[in-house]
Amino acid sequence: METVTLTIDGRPIAVPKGRTVLQAAIEAGISVPYYCYHPGISIDGSCRVCIVKIDKMPKLQTSCSTVCTDGMVVHTQAPDVVEARAGVFEFLLVNHPLDCPVCDKGGECPLQDFSYTFGPAESRMDFPRRVFDGEGVKADVDFGPTLMLNRNRCILCTRCVRFMKEIDGDAQIGIVDRGHGSEIATFQEQGVHSLLSGNLMDVCPVGAILTRDYRFKSRPWDNPAVVDTVCTFCSKGCNTSAWLKGKPEWAKGSRLIRMTPRYNPDVNGYWMCDIGRFNYHWIEGDQRLRRPMLRNGAALEPSAWHDVQSRLRDRLQAAGTTGTSAVQFLVSAHASVEEFFVLKQLLDGVLGNDGMAATTVTWTSSEKPQPDGAKLKVSKANAPNINGARDLGFHVGAGNEGAPDLSRLRAAVENGQVKAVYVIDPGPDGSLGDVSWLIAARQNGTLPLLVVQGVLMTELAAAADIVLAGAAYVEKDAMYVNDQGRLQAASLAVAPPGEALDDWRILVNLGRSLGLTLPYDSAEDVRRTLAAAMPGTPYAEADRQVFTRPVPARNWLQASNPSERWKWDFLYQDLPPVKGHSVQMEGIPAPIAVIPLKPVG
C-alpha cells in the first residue's frame, strides 16, 4: 500500500494514499470537528467546521475535502484556525434551539460535543431564531412511518439527503428553498418510506431526525452499556450493537432499548435495515416464554425442568426413537451453529443414520422492496443460519433464495405416520412459516405428540404438549453463518428470562436423558469440539470467536454516540465498551491517543 507522510500539529503521520486530512487526523486521534462528513457517504464540504491551516495554501482549507500529500504541513490549533472555527460554530448555533434537555440526541450529540470543545463561549446572536413548526418538541413533525423530523434543530449538513440518494438509492429527502430559508423536506411532505430509514437518526448529527421507536424513551446516560451482536432477521447478518438500559424499570422493565448498526466493511458497512433495528420488542415482551410447560388437559402448566425433562424422555421413547418417521424434527434456521451441531450429535446418537432424514430445516422468505441502487440490500431469507445448517449436513433444499419445502413432512404428519414432532425455533413469531397444518394435526389427534422448544407463546406453542423455554438471539453467545458464508459471533446482551435455557443446553439435557454422552458444560465446549471436528473450514475458528459482555462505559459520551460508533470501532479499541472484541477490527493498530472530550458537568 502506497503511503504518504504529512505533519499534523507537528506530528508526522503516515497514511495510505488517498486519505483526506480529516481522516488522517481522526485516525491519529487529533480532534477535528466535522458535520457534513460521514465516512459512509460522499464528501460535501459544506458545513465548514473542519477547516484547518495548510502551509503553502492561501486560505484555510476544509480538511474533509483535502487529500493528504507528501510533506503537507497541517495546523489544527493555530490561532487563526481556532478563531475561524469558532466563528463557524457560532453560525451553526444562531438558529439552533438549544433545547438539549428535551432533545433525544442530547448527551450523544456531535453538535453539543464539538460546540463545547470548539465553539465560542457565548453567541452574539440577538435576533429571533428561525422557527419552523413550533418550539421545543412541538416542532417534531411526521417524517414517514418510522421517523419524526424537527427542522428547528437541523443544521443542514445534508447527510440525510446524501444517505437517501447514495445508500438508500431513492433520493426522497431534499432541501427546499435556499439560503437561510433552506429546509429539509420530502416530496409533498410524504416523509421517508424506506427499509433503511432508521439509519437517518444515526447519520443526523443533531436531534433533527428521530426514530419513533427511540424518541422520548431514554437518555444516553441511562443506557450506558452496549453489546456487540449480529442481527438475525435475515441471512445478511448485519453487525449490530444492542443497547441496554441501566434502569429497566424506566422502560417498562425492558433492558433492550435500541439496536444500532456496527461498522463492518465486509457485511453491512455503517448501516442496518429497519427490520433488524426495530423488531426487538418481542424479546422482552409479554409473549416471551419464561419457563417450561407441560400440558394438563386443556391447559399448559408451568413446570420444573426436572419434570419436563423426564416427561419429554418418556414420551419420545414411547413414540419410538428408532425407525424412519416416528419422531420428526422441525428446526428453524434461527437456530445457531452450536445448536445445529449439538442437534446433529443428538440425532446421530438417537436415530443413527436416519437422524438427518428425520429433520426439516425451515425459514420464511420474502421480497424486500428496495430501489435498484440501494447499497445495503436486505436478503430475502428471513433467517440467519441457513448456510450454517447446510454446512453441518442438514438438508436445506432450495437454499437461501428459495422457500423451504415442508410438504414431505406435512404429508407424513397428515397421513398419521409421525408419532411426534419436535420443533426448535429461537426466532420471532412466524419464523417457521405456515404451521397451521401442524397445529391442526395435533388438535385433531393425527399427531400424538408435539414438542415446541422456542421463545414465544405462539399458536404452535399453545397447541404443544411440551413447551421448552429457549433463548432468543441476544440472550446467548452463539454463531451464525451468513449469506456470504461468514461465521459471525453474536453476543449475549440480556440473560434469558426466568428459567429459560440456552438452546444447546436443552438439547444436551435431552440427549443425556436418552443415554447419550454429550460432553458439554458450556457453549465454549460446544465450539471447541466443533472446531476440532471441522478442520480446514471456517468452523475451525469456532473456538476463537470473541463474544463481549455489556460493558459499562468509562465515559458515557464516548460510549453512547451511535452515529460515531464507527470511530470507536476503528480507533478507540482500548476504551470500553469496544475493548478487543470487534473481530474484524483486529490487526488495526492501536490508537496513539483518544479524542479528548471535555468532561461533562
Next chain:
Amino acid sequence: MAYEPILTSQIDQPGSSTLDFYVQRRRGYEGLRKALTLQPNDLIEQVKASGLRGRGGAGFPTGLKWQFVLKDTPKPKYICCNADESEPGTFKDHVLMERNPHLLIEGCAISCYAIGAKVAYIYIRGEFYHVQQILEAEIEKAYKAGFLGKNILGTGFDCDVFVHRGAGAYEAGEETALIESLEGKRAQPRIKPPFPAVAGLYQCPTAVNNVETLCNVPLIVLNGPEWFSAIGPEKNGGPKLFCISGHVKKPGVYEAPMSTTLRELVYDYAGGMLDDRPFKAIIPGGSSVPLLLPDQLDTPASFDGVQKAGSLLGSAGLIVLNDTVCMVWLAMNLLHFYRHESCGKCTPCREGTNWLSQLLERIESGEGRPKDLDLLFGVSNNIVGKTLCAFGDAAATPVLSTMKLFRAEYEAHVREGRCTLPAEWRAKHPVFAGH
C-alpha cells in the same frame, strides 16, 4: 474617444442580430473557417498569446484554462457558456447576445474545436427570455447555414450548441453551480478540486467561459493575437465592455480598451454625474467588490489597474454613487440581495448573510446599538475566506468596504438613531423579492 467599438459595432443597426448581417457586415464565421484549418493546440496557443482574460469576473487567462482541460481521456468534453449574468450592475452579456448573437455562437464553435468538445451549452439567465428566443432562432439559422451541426464547412468537425435557461438564481453563475444546474440539480457549487477542467459537466472535462470571453475568440482568430493584445494595456488587452449604472447621465453599456480610466468612463462615456451632483464613490466591478473613492478615479479600468487601487474589475459593472447615497443603506440594500441569493449550502454564508442583513436593517432603521458595529464587522470577517464558493466573500465585501471607508456614517446612524442620509429618491417601502 478614438476607439471604434468591435464587439458592439453596429449593434444599433436594424437586423444586427441576424445571420445575414453577421456574415455580410461583420465578416461573420470567417474566424471559424480559419480556426478549422488550424490544429486545436495552435488555437489554444493563439488565445494564450493574445492574453485574453476571462470576462466573467476573475480575469483568469482563457488560453490557460483551455490548456488545463484534460485532453487524455475517452470522455466527451464540454464548453459551458456562462450567460447567467446576475451580478448587480452587470448587463453586458445581455447586449451581446441580443444584438450580436452570432459572435457568441461562432465563439462557442471555435472554443469547442480548440478543447476537443463537440457540444457547447449556453446557460442563460432565467429572466433573459426574449434574448433566449433570439439566440435560439439564430442558432437554428447557423445550423441551416452549416456553421453548426455535422461536418461543419466540410471539415469533418461536428458541433452542437444548446441554450439552457436557468430558473433565476445568482449563484447559478458560479461555474460549478452552473454545471450542477445544467445537470438538473440545485444550483449549488461543488467543492474544488476537482476543477471543471478535469471533472465538470457530467464529470467530464469542461471549460466554463463567460459570454464576452467567448465573443472575443473569433476576433483573435481572425485578426491575430498581436492585434488583440495591442488594444489596451499590457496583460489587459482586447476590447472590453463596461456596464455603467447609478448616478450618471447616460447609464449603459460602453465598449472601450482597458487603458480607459474610471474617470473617463464616468464623465466622458456616461456623460458625467446625474444632476451634476458630487461623486461620492464607485463600485467598479459589480456589487461584489470594494468601493473606490473620488481620488481613485484616474485608475485605469483594467483587471490589474483596479486591483492595484484596492478593488477588482470583476464583471466590469460600474455602479456610480453620488453624495446622496447613504452607505449603510447601500450595504443593507446589497445584503438583501445576497441574503436572498445565498444558495444555503455552506454554513457561514447561509447564516451569515441573514445575520448581516438583519443587523444592517437594525442600524439603518436607527435601532442599532454601538456594539452592533463591531458585530457587523466580526460577522463579516467570519464569513470571509470560510465559505465554499466566492459568494461568501462577495457578500461580506459591501459591508467591510463601506465600514472601512465610511465608518462615520455607521456611527452617525447609531448615535442619532436614524438614517442620516435619507435621500428622497429612495423608495419609501422597499420591495424586495422573497424574504
